[in-house]
Amino acid sequence: MKKHRTSIRLIVLILLISGTEAHAQLGGLLKKAKDKAGEIIENKTGSKADAGDHSKTAGKFIKGDSLIFAENFSGAEKGVQSKFNGTVHIQSVPANSGKWLALQEKTTYKFAKAIRYPKRFSIEFDVLATGEKIKDISPMSFGFATNNSSGEYTGNAGAYVEFHYYDGDQVNFGNSSPKKYINSTFELAAYLNRRLHVAIVINGQQMTVFLDGRKIQDGIFFNPSATKNFYFTAPWSYNRDAKVLVSNIQIYGFSK
Numbered sequence: 633m634k635k636h637r638t639s640i641r642l643i644v645l646i647l648l649i650s651g652t653e654a655h656a657q658l659g660g661l662l663k664k665a666k667d668k669a670g671e672i673i674e675n676k677t678g679s680k681a682d683a684g685d686h687s688k689t690a691g692k693f694i695k696g697d698s699l700i701f702a703e704n705f706s707g708a709e710k711g712v713q714s715k716f717n718g719t720v721h722i723q724s725v726p727a728n729s730g731k732w733l734a735l736q737e738k739t740t741y742k743f744a745k746a747i748r749y750p751k752r753f754s755i756e757f758d759v760l761a762t763g764e765k766i767k768d769i770s771p772m773s774f775g776f777a778t779n780n781s782s783g784e785y786t787g788n789a790g791a792y793v794e795f796h797y798y799d800g801d802q803v804n805f806g807n808s809s810p811k812k813y814i815n816s817t818f819e820l821a822a823y824l825n826r827r828l829h830v831a832i833v834i835n836g837q838q839m840t841v842f843l844d845g846r847k848i849q850d851g852i853f854f855n856p857s858a859t860k861n862f863y864f865t866a867p868w869s870y871n872r873d874a875k876v877l878v879s880n881i882q883i884y885g886f887s888k
Contacts, residue, residue, distance in 0.1 A: 691847045693754075693831045693833065693842045693845065693847070694754070694833070695754045695756065695831070695882075695884050696752070696753055696754045696883075696884025696885045696886045696887075697884060697885075697886060697887050697888075698884055698885040698886070698887050699882070699883075699884055700747060700749070700753065700883040700884060700885050701715070701743070701747060701881070701882070701883040702881065702882050702883070703715045703716075703881045704730055704731065704879055704880050704881070705722045705730070705731035705732065705733055705879055706730065706731055708722035708731055713744075714744065715743060715744055715745070716733070716741050716742065716743060716744055717741075717742055717743070717744045717780075717782050718739070718741065718782050719736075720733055720741070721733070721734045721736060722734070723877070725760060725762065725877060727825075728760060728827060730879055730880065731879060732760060732877035732878065732879045733864075733877060733878050733879060734875055734876075734877050735772065735864060735866035735867070735875070735876045735877065735878065736866055737770075737866055737867055737868060737869050737870055738785045738866065738868055738869075739785060739865075739866045740782050740784070740785050740786050740787075740789075740863055740864070740865045740866070741782065741863060741864040741865075741866070742777070742780050742781075742782045742861060742862065742863045743780070743861075743862065746780040746861060747861075747862070747883070749834070749860050749883075749885075750885040750886070751835065751836050752833075752834065752835045752836070752885070752886045753833075753834055753883060753884060753885045753886065754831065754832065754833045754834075754883070754884050754886075755831075755832045755834070755862065755881070755882070755883045755884075756829065756830065756831045756832075756880070756881070756882045756883075757829075757830055757878055757879065757880055757881040757882070758827045758828065758829055758830070758878065758879050758880045759795070759823075759827070759828045759830055759876065759877075759878055760825075760826075760827045760828070760876070760877045760878070760879070761795075761797060761820070761823060761824055761825070761828075761874070761875075761876050762824070762825050762874060762875050762876075762877070763824065763825070763870070763871075763872060763873065763874025763875065764872050764873075764874070765824075765872075765874075766797050766798065766800055766820060766821040766824050767797075767798040767800070768798075768870060768871035768872050768874035769797035769798060769867055769870060769871075769874045769876060770797065770798060770867035770868040770869050770870070771787075771794050771795060771796045771797060771798070771867060771868070772794070772795050772797070772864070772865060772866055772867045772876050773787055773788050773792045773793060773794040773795070773864075773865045774792065774793055774830075774862070774863060774864045774865065775788070775789065775790055775791050775792030775793055775862070775863065776790045776791045776792075776834075776854075776858075776860040776861060776862055776863070777789040777790040777861045777863050778790055778858065778859050778861070779859070779861060780861040782863070785865070786863075786865060787865045787868075788804075788806065788865070789863065789865075790807060790858070790860075790861075791806075791807040791839055791853040791854055791858075791860075792804075792805070792806060792807065793805055793830075793832075793841055793849075794806075795820055796820075797820055797867070797876075799820075800819075800820060800821040801817045801818060801819050801820055801821060802815065802816075802817060802820075803815075803816050803817065803818045803820070803843070803848065804816070805839075805841070805849050805851075805853070806853075807853045807854070809855055809858075810852065810853070810854075810855055812851070812852070812853060814849065814851070816848055816849060818843050818846075818848055823844075828843060828844055829843075829844055829845070830842070830843060831845075834854075834860070836854070836856070837852045837853070837854040837855065837856060837858075838850070838851065838852055838853070838854075839851065839852075839853040839854065862883075864878055
């Protein structure tokens with residue numbers, strides 16, 4: 633009987649020792665798993681940080697490196713023929729350097745000679761809205777029509793950007809083909825009597841728009857085979873001698 637009890641105690645002791653070793657081994661495995669999970673989380677966090685840095689870089693406007701078109705209207709005084717079709721009115725604006733094309737109400741402006749754009753290019757220009765109050769200016773737009781005819785007043789043709797001046801802060805984007813319409817906001821009223829720099833990058837079907845260095849739109853606004861002809865469409869009407877003018881137009885292609 634005594635030997636039997638001794639055997640039982642010995643078995644229990646062996647089991648306890650084995651359990652302790654198993655627990656230690658399990659603890660080691662859990663620690664390894666925890667360390668591995670920590671590495672994975674750290675790697676994922678690092679990847680997200682890298683993606684964030686990349687998105688900030690991608691959000692900056694980068695102009696092309698091959699000049700296609702440029703017009704600042706400085707040759708108007710010397711009788712140089714305008715690069716826009718139709719009748720143009722070039723003038724100086726107090727407190728703003730250079731010459732400006734004054735957009736006459738109910739008028740659409742396109743280049744006198746159609747441009748064959750590369751797949752990827754950039755276009756920049758300055759817009760200057762002048763007047764006593766922003767609400768004195770009807771909406772104006774610019775964009776890319778499918779033809780280069782300026783025989784009639786056309787608003788929001790093709791892929792367009794529209795400044796709703798009388799609303800103070802509304803900017804619209806769209807195209808009827810593909811059907812896409814987006815409403816956004818930008819403080820237009822803050823740029824009354826102050827030039828606003830516009831920069832656009834076209835990459836095939838994609839159009840990215842920057843206002844005063846800030847990206848406010850980026851999306852698909854063209855069909856694959858769409859023909860592109862740039863235009864400005866003046867406001868339908870002005871009140872109290874308000875006016876919208878444009879200048880410093882530059883178009884660049886990308887060699888790479």
